[in-house]
Amino acid sequence: MTGQGKRRSRDVEKNYPAKQFVRKLRRLADCIEQGRHFQIQVAGERISVPPNAIINIEHERGSSEEEVEFQLKWSLEP
DSSP states (O other), X not given: OBTTTBOOOOOOOOOOOHHHHHHHHHHXXXXXXXXXXXXXXXXTEEEEEOTTOEEEEEEEEOSSOXXXXXXXXXXXXX
């Protein structure tokens, strides 16, 4: 974090081996089911996802590739 608790903009993608990705998904699913915060470190930054985060799945198709994204979104306002 910088300054008075403000966070810099960030857009990072991180590739994981399948087994590591599965472990992260299982931890995420457990937290969602139990209504708990999910904590994960991505590219050196620790992130805490609140239990009230909006969950969606996005599909994109271009001329040469397709993409499915599992997304969690939440407000940074208290």
